[in-house]
Amino acid sequence: xxxxxxxxxxxxxxxxxxxxxxxxxxxxxxxxxxxxxxxxxxxxxxxxxxxxxxxxxxxxxxxxxxxxxxxxxxxxxxxxxxxxxxxxxxxxxxxxxxxxxxxxxxxxxxxxxxxxxxxxxxxxxxxxxxxxxxxxxxxxxxxxxxxxxxxxxxxxxxxxxxxxxxxxxxxxxxxxxxxxxxxxxxxxxxxxxxxxxxxxxxxxxxxxxxxxxxxxxxxxxxxxxxxxxxxxxxxxxxxxxxxxxxxxxxxxxxxxxxxxxxxxxxxxxxxxxxxxxxxxxxxxxxxxxxxxxxxxxxxxxxxxxxxxxxxxxxxxxxxxxxxxxxxxxxxxxxxxxxxxxxxxxxxxxxxxxxxxxxxxxxxxxxxxxxxxxxxxxxxxxxxxxxxxxxxxxxxxxxxxxxxxxxxxxxxxxxxxxxxxxxxxxxxxxxxxxxxxxxxxxxxxxxxxxxxxxxxxxxxxxxxxxxxxxxxxxxxxxxxxxxxxxxxxxxxxxxxxxxxxxxxxxxxxxxxxxxxxxxxxxxxxxxxxxxxxxxxxxxxxxxxxxxxxxxxxxxxxxxxxxxxxxxxxxxxxxxxxxxxxxxxxxxxxxxxxxxxxxxxxxxxxx
Amino acid sequence: xxxxxxxxxxxxxxxxxxxxxxxxxxxxxxxxxxxxxxxxxxxxxxxxxxxxxxxxxxxxxxxxxxxxxxxxxxxxxxxxxxxxxxxxxxxxxxxxxxxxxxxxxxxxxxxxxxxxxxxxxxxxxxxxxxxxxxxxxxxxxxxxxxxxxxxxxxxxxxxxxxxxxxxxxxxxxxxxxxxxxxxxxxxxxxxxxxxxxxxxxxxxxxxxxxxxxxxxxxxxxxxxxxx
Amino acid sequence: xxxxxxxxxxxxxxxxxxxxxxxxxxxxxxxxxxxxxxxxxxxxxxxxxxxxxxxxxxxxxxxxxxxxxxxxxxxxxxxxxxxxxxxxxxxxxxxxxxxxxxxxxxxxxxxxxxxxxxxxxxxxxxxxxxxxxxxxxxxxx
Numbered sequence: 001x002x003x004x005x006x007x008x009x010x011x012x013x014x015x016x017x018x019x020x021x022x023x024x025x026x027x028x029x030x031x032x033x034x035x036x037x038x039x040x041x042x043x044x045x046x047x048x049x050x051x052x053x054x055x056x057x058x059x060x061x062x063x064x065x066x067x068x069x070x071x072x073x074x075x076x077x078x079x080x081x082x083x084x085x086x087x088x089x090x091x092x093x094x095x096x097x098x099x100x101x102x103x104x105x106x107x108x109x110x111x112x113x114x115x116x117x118x119x120x121x122x123x124x125x126x127x128x129x130x131x132x133x134x135x136x137x138x139x140x141x142x143x144x145x146x147x148x149x150x151x152x153x154x155x156x157x158x159x160x161x162x163x164x165x166x167x168x169x170x171x172x173x174x175x176x177x178x179x180x181x182x183x184x185x186x187x188x189x190x191x192x193x194x195x196x197x198x199x200x201x202x203x204x205x206x207x208x209x210x211x212x213x214x215x216x217x218x219x220x221x222x223x224x225x226x227x228x229x230x231x232x233x234x235x236x237x238x239x240x241x242x243x244x245x246x247x248x249x250x251x252x253x254x255x256x257x258x259x260x261x262x263x264x265x266x267x268x269x270x271x272x273x274x275x276x277x278x279x280x281x282x283x284x285x286x287x288x289x290x291x292x293x294x295x296x297x298x299x300x301x302x303x304x305x306x307x308x309x310x311x312x313x314x315x316x317x318x319x320x321x322x323x324x325x326x327x328x329x330x331x332x333x334x335x336x337x338x339x340x341x342x343x344x345x346x347x348x349x350x351x352x353x354x355x356x357x358x359x360x361x362x363x364x365x366x367x368x369x370x371x372x373x374x375x376x377x378x379x380x381x382x383x384x385x386x387x388x389x390x391x392x393x394x395x396x397x398x399x400x401x402x403x404x405x406x407x408x409x410x411x412x413x414x415x416x417x418x419x420x421x422x423x424x425x426x427x428x429x430x431x432x433x434x435x436x437x438x439x440x441x442x443x444x445x446x447x448x449x450x451x452x453x454x455x456x457x458x459x460x461x462x463x464x465x466x467x468x469x470x471x472x473x474x475x476x477x478x479x480x481x482x483x484x485x486x487x488x489x490x491x492x493x494x495x496x497x498x499x500x501x502x503x504x505x506x507x508x509x510x511x512x513x514x515x516x517x518x519x520x521x522x523x524x525x526x527x528x529x530x531x532x533x534x535x536x537x538x539x540x541x542x543x544x545x546x547x548x549x550x551x552x553x554x555x556x557x558x559x560x561x562x563x564x565x566x567x568x569x570x571x572x573x574x575x576x577x578x579x580x581x582x583x584x585x586x587x588x589x590x591x592x593x594x595x596x597x598x599x600x601x602x603x604x605x
Numbered sequence: 606x607x608x609x610x611x612x613x614x615x616x617x618x619x620x621x622x623x624x625x626x627x628x629x630x631x632x633x634x635x636x637x638x639x640x641x642x643x644x645x646x647x648x649x650x651x652x653x654x655x656x657x658x659x660x661x662x663x664x665x666x667x668x669x670x671x672x673x674x675x676x677x678x679x680x681x682x683x684x685x686x687x688x689x690x691x692x693x694x695x696x697x698x699x700x701x702x703x704x705x706x707x708x709x710x711x712x713x714x715x716x717x718x719x720x721x722x723x724x725x726x727x728x729x730x731x732x733x734x735x736x737x738x739x740x741x742x743x744x745x746x747x748x749x750x751x752x753x754x755x756x757x758x759x760x761x762x763x764x765x766x767x768x769x770x771x772x773x774x775x776x777x778x779x780x781x782x783x784x785x786x787x788x789x790x791x792x793x794x795x796x797x798x799x800x801x802x803x804x805x806x807x808x809x810x811x812x813x814x815x816x817x818x819x820x821x822x823x824x825x826x827x828x829x830x831x832x
Numbered sequence: 833x834x835x836x837x838x839x840x841x842x843x844x845x846x847x848x849x850x851x852x853x854x855x856x857x858x859x860x861x862x863x864x865x866x867x868x869x870x871x872x873x874x875x876x877x878x879x880x881x882x883x884x885x886x887x888x889x890x891x892x893x894x895x896x897x898x899x900x901x902x903x904x905x906x907x908x909x910x911x912x913x914x915x916x917x918x919x920x921x922x923x924x925x926x927x928x929x930x931x932x933x934x935x936x937x938x939x940x941x942x943x944x945x946x947x948x949x950x951x952x953x954x955x956x957x958x959x960x961x962x963x964x965x966x967x968x969x970x971x972x973x
Contacts, residue, residue, distance in 0.1 A: 133621075138630035211637050215630040223622030245641045246919060253648035257771065265749025266767040268652070272945075285762025287659050287937055290652055293930055297648070344922045348929065357936035360929060577621065618909065626912035636916060647923055651930045658934030661942065661952035667872050684868050691861055699854050702902050706846050758955040816902045820895055827891040831868045832884040 037148075039140035040567040044147050045126035046459060049452070051147075051154060052118020053533065058158075059109040060526050062102045069094040071519025073503045073512075087166055096500050100169035101187055103498065107172030108195070109157065110441065112202055115306040117150050119448050120244075123309055124213045124237040126455065130558035131231050133222025133575060135568045138215040142208050149205035153198045160194035168195035171498070173299065176269035176291050180261040183278045192262070196255055203248045203255075210248075213241035222557070224577035228333075229594065231556050231581040232326060235333050236312020239340040240305050247301035247344070254294030261286070289354055296347035303440045304343040308336065310447020311378060311407075314400040316581075317454050318382055320554045321397040322389025323590060325582035328381040335374035335381075342371050352420040353427050361420045368418035375411055379404065390585075394552075395469030396454030402477045403446040409481075410439025413488065428498070431491025434484045442480040449476075452536070457551055461564040462543030468535040472528055479525035483518050490514065553591045556581050560595055635810045639817045642779075646821050649775065650828055653768040662755030664765050666830050669746075669753050674736055687830045690733045691822065694780075697726025698819040701787075705812040708805025713794060716805065720791045723815065727784040734777050738770070746770075769829055776825050779818045786811050853901040860894050 038044060068077065076092025088098040125143065129136055137143045160167040169187025170178040174195070182189045217238045221230075260266040267283035269291045274280050319326040326332060348356055348364045382404045391397065413435040416422050426432065449472075456464050495508050502508040502515065550559040557577070561569050575595040583592040587603055618625040626633065657663055667683035676682070700722040707715030745752035748770050751763040790811045799805045864887055871883045900906040905913055941948045 138634065142634075207638070207641060211634045211641075214637055215634045218626070219624045219630045219633060221621040223620075225621035226617075226619050227625075229621075242919075245637055246644055246922070249641045249645035250648040253645050253652065256775070257649075257652060260748060260767065260771060265763075266771075267749070267763055268656070268767060272947075283763075285656070285660055285764045287656065287934075289933065289937060290655055290659075293655070293933065294648055294652060297926070345925050348933075355937070355940065357933050360932055360936065364929075618911065626909050626915075628908070628912065636912075640916065640919060643920070647926065651927055654927070655930045655934035658931050659937040659941070661938060661948070667868075683872065684865055688861070688865050692858070695854070695857050695861070698898065698902055699850060702850050703847075706850070754956055759952055760954065760956045813903055816898055819902070820898045823891055823894045823898065827864070827887060831864060831887050 037144060039136070039144050041125045041129050041137050041140065041143060042459070042565070042567075044143055045122045047147050048117055048121035048125060048150070051151065052114050052122060053536075055109050055113040055118065055154065056529070057533070059106050059114060060529060062106040062109075064523055064526050065094060066099055066102045066106070067519040067522045069099055069500070070502070071516040073501045087164075097166055097169060097186055099500050100171075100185075100498075101167045101191070104169050104171055104187070105157075105161070105167050108168075108199075111172060111302065111306065112199070113150075113154060113157070115441070115444050115448070116206065116244075116302070117202070119444060119451075120237060120240050120305065120309045121147070121150065121209060122448075123233070123313060123451050123455075124209065124241065126459065127233050127558065128213055128216050128237060129220070130458070130561065130565075130569060131234050131556050131581075132217060132220060133225055133557050133577065134216060134220035135570070135574070137212045138220055139212055143212050146205050146208035146212065149201050149208065153201035153205060156194050156201065157198040160191050160198070163190045163194065165189040165191055167191040173292075173295055174258070175295075176258060176261060176288050177273055180258060180269055181273070181275060181281075182262065183275050196259060196262075200252065200255060203252045206244050206248055210241040210244040213237060214245065217241075222574045222577055225557075225594075228330070229577055229580045231312075232315040232329070232332055232336075233309075233312040235336055236308045236315070239336050240308045243301040243305050243308070243340055243343055247298045247305075250294055251298035254291055254298075257294075258291065289351070289356065292351050292354055293348065296350045297344075299350060300347040301343040303436070304339055306440055306444045307447075308339070310403060310444045310450075311336070313447055313451040313454070314382065314403045315385075316556070317396050317400040317450050318385050318404075319582055319584065320454075320552055321392045321394055321400070322386055323392070323584050324385055324389045325584050325586075326381070327384040327387075328377070329580065329582060331377055332381055335377040338374040339371065342367060342374070346371065349418055349420075349423075352423040358420070365418060365420050369415065371418075372411075372415060375407075379408055379411075394453065395464065395466055395473055396450045396452075398470065398473045399446045399450035399453060402473065403443050403450060405477070406438050406443040406446060406480065410435060410437075410443060414439060425494075426491060428496055429491035430487040430495050430497060433497055434487035434491060437487075438480070438484050442484070446477075449473075449532070454552075455558075456536075456539070457546045457563075458558055458561075460540050460543070461546050462539050463546060463551075464539045464543060465535050468531060472532045472535070475528040476525055479521050479528070482521045483525065486514050486518060550593075555583060555591055555593050557594060560593065629806065631806065631810055632813070635813050639813060642817065646772075646775070646824070649768075649772050650824060653772060653828065656764050656768065660762060660764065662757050662759045662761060664751075664753040664761050665756035668756075669741075669765075670737070670830055672740055684830065686733070686737065687826065690730055690737075691826050693726055693730045693733065694819050694822050697723045697730070698816055700726060701812045701815045705805075705809050708799065708808040711800075711805070713797075713800060716794050716799075716808065717791065720787055720794065720808075724784055724787050724791065727780055727787065727815075731777060731780055731784070734773065734780075738773075741766075772825060773829070776818070776821055779821065783811075783815050783818045786814060849901060853897050856897055857894055860890050860897075864890050 034040075035043065038047070068075075073093075077089070078092040080094075081089040081092060084098075088095065094102070125137070128134070165186040167187060168174070168179070168191040169185060170192070174192075178184050179188055179192055182192070217230075217234055221227075257266075257268040261268050261270055261283075267286040269288050270281065270283035270286045271288075273283060315326055315332060346364055346368045348361065349368045352361050352364075386401070413431070417426055417432060417435055453464055453469055456462070490511055493507075493511075495502065495511060499505075499508075503512055546563050549561075549563060552559070557575065560575050562571060577594045578597045579592065579594055581594055583594075584590065586592060618627070624630070624633070670687055671683040672680040673682055673686040673689075700719045704716050704719035704723060707719060741747075746766045746769075748767055749763050751761055751766040753761055753765065755761045790808055793799065793807065794805075799807065867883050867887055867890075871880055874880055874883070905916060942952065943949075
């Protein structure tokens with residue numbers, strides 16, 4: 001085996017990056033190469049972030065629309081008809097087809113486009129090279145492709161909003177037979193084709209990105225940056241990438257079989273079906289449960305793909321702003337690892353009442369409840385990091401603390417739902433909606449906000465407005481609990497998900513006022529997010545300028561770069577690392593950056 | 606953390622500044638891509654297995670795949686043709702190994718020769734597959750159509766052919782893209798690209814992909830033709 | 833000079849290894865085929881299942897040789913081998929749970945779906961000149 005060749009290869013790779021760096025001085029970058037087809041990880045991160053924000057606004061707007069229907073089932077908003085058109089609004093009410101399309105697209109967009117691409121796409125790209133001490137990603141070109149595949153997926157998904165039969169409306173999980181049969185519902189026609197194409201592009205994007213993140217974390221760490229000196233952000237993003245690389249292909253396989261069922265007369269998922277107006281279908285021998293297995297084999301890791309980056313960033317932000325080392329660093333890594341493994345073993349807890357074998361279900365219950373262990377370790381470590389800390393309540397810190405709060409209250413209901421016996425009563429009720437929105441939706445959004453507030457100075461060289469940040473935080477956290485807390489109550493009372501109009505049900509009429517309350521809060525919270533967007537875009541141009549290289553007195557490497565780092569991140573040599581990232585309050589010093597050599601008389605920790 | 610321990614004698618692979626696995630990032634990415642692809646194929650084959658476990662009867666592969674080219678209507682030679690296909694792929698994998706080895710020795714001529722052999726092997730495999738598909742199509746088999754009955758004489762569902770065409774098709778697509786990659790490698794070798802770079806690492810990565818295609822066939826062959 | 837000689841020696845070893853692995857793969861495939869031919873003559877389900885088990889083990893052995901020697905994984909650093917092999921262990925539960933549930937689904941169908949149960953015992957004529965299943969069903973009925 002020619003080791004020379006290999007070593008040569010790796011040194012060549014390093015040279016390449018150096019070369020890029022020199023480029024910057026000699027060549028004038030065009031608008032296209034700097035802002036559009038950029039290969040700079042920081043610019044790609046911003047592209048992911050802003051595309052994600054666009055989707056977040058659209059997805060949020062969709063939730064406002066269907067909350068309008070749920071909160072005010074009798075009202076007629078005739079003005080909406082003029083804006084949205086006849087397919088969406090008829091007689092001043094959201095049409096049933098549109099309602100399901102809105103729910104479906106809201107789910108798909110928020111889960112995949114905002115909280116996967118927008119969250120790990122943004123922060124993995126932005127933070128990995130900066131925090132491990134690399135000039136760029138392992139392959140900047142693939143990184144660029146990753147964004148443009150995501151952009152392609154976005155365009156296709158967006159275009160599905162405008163087809164005549166409407167976007168896909170069978171739920172974000174796309175269960176067949178509804179998703180497999182065009183004759184089953186209008187949304188299952190062209191809308192579903194576009195939905196699958198968009199998702200396939202998205203899988204490619206996340207694969208390209210994930211491979212890059214893994215290779216960068218493993219291979220491109222700067223001198224002295226051993227794995228156990230990495231900030232927890234990097235560990236979390238690393239496991240996120242591993243989860244994505246191993247689970248998205250299974251979804252792709254499931255989708256390919258679905259495409260065959262839709263278009264080529266196969267019956268992988270179809271058997272014994274009668275469609276009203278069409279008659280009995282010839283398909284025999286398939287099983288819809290098979291799709292659910294394949295889907296949730298991705299679907300469950302997916303919730304950790306969403307959650308882990310938030311966990312990592314929160315760990316870092318809590319430590320920096322408590323001015324204390326993170327409590328139980330190795331336990332944090334261990335629990336991330338345990339969560340990553342368990343994520344692959346528990347998928348069928350989404351399927352307890354689908355006809356899954358009950359004995360198999362009981363094993364899945366056991367494995368599911370095991371997740372409580374690493375989750376609890378993380379929660380206790382966050383709380384002990386905060387304990388007696390010298391806390392700085394920056395907006396980023398507020399959102400990080402908010403994340404911990406949401407993760408606890410949403411996680412506890414997960415223990416209920418993880419029991420197959422309780423699930424018989426709770427499945428497909430608002431209890432489930434409340435659970436996953438708090439623990440994975442809102443909590444991850446909080447992680448994302450925390451990350452944006454915290455690293456905004458590094459991204460744009462300016463600060464966000466703190467007052468607006470505090471307003472944003474308090475309304476959002478109060479709103480999140482006011483929206484989702486009552487849903488637990490509705491769910492326990494048996495109110496099912498996905499219904500179009502509860503006012504015609506004798507059992508659920510009583511929740512009319514509560515639904516109206518939830519809808520009202522949802523609109524207020526949505527409006528508050530617009531305030532954040534204003535803050536974000538205004539501050540890019542007019543925000544208070546960052547004057548110090550290291551505004552938070554933080555240890556990690558990204559704060560050793562210039563205030564507005566160019567392509568290549570460090571103007572001179574990449575700094576060498578001598579210690580872990582969490583030397584806060586050690587030996588009477590407030591903080592000791594990773595780049596500072598260990599002193600002779602320094603204490604061990 | 607273990608920041609201030611004394612330096613051990615052995616190389617500190619994980620201490621940063623170098624690859625912990627002593628490989629360049631491209632090869633690492635190729636390996637993890639193949640892991641990912643293994644899950645794609647794994648999911649297909651597991652879906653196939655699940656469907657078989659969920660179905661009462663299944664056609665006997667020996668009664669389906671029993672013909673070979675120029676054999677006429679009544680050929681009865683199960684496993685013969687597919688074993689030829691298997692050997693073609695194994696041999697093309699061997700020539701690929703030799704190409705990679707030649708690349709490590711900077712032996713351009715041997716690289717070219719072995720790459721050409723590999724490409725021929727790949728094309729031969731694809732031709733065999735094309736023949737088999739055509740043959741089955743003429744027997745009435747296709748996606749959604751299954752002319753074969755179960756081994757126990759009962760009516761079969763279409764999932765036998767559905768899975769066969771989908772999975773061998775997906776594998777064939779991989780072989781096809783592998784051949785394309787190898788052709789690109791051949792052209793780059795002939796243009797002295799690797800000589801100029803001073804290493805043939807690209808061929809190593811292409812080789813990994815090609816062996817993976819062979820590896821998948823080992824599983825497809827066993828799952829569809831043998832058991 | 834010594835260095836080049838070493839490399840050549842190394843290369844010679846490598847070639848030998850390739851030939852050895854090729855031979856092993858060929859033999860394994862031939863054994864698999866022999867088992868396949870043998871299985872055609874066997875009716876007893878238990879024996880067939882056992883042969884299938886042996887074939888799967890041989891398949892894993894082939895996979896080991898291809899990955900280990902052709903893909904060169906055996907000669908990589910131990911940690912790299914672990915990062916590749918350990919995630920593959922996920923397949924154990926992946927396969928186990930899927931197949932178990934598939935089997936359970938069949939039992940459900942055979943117990944509660946009288947039509948499926950009937951179809952699973954009704955013989956149809958061999959070599960029918962039919963194109964699609966629903967027609968066959970009608971013909972049978």
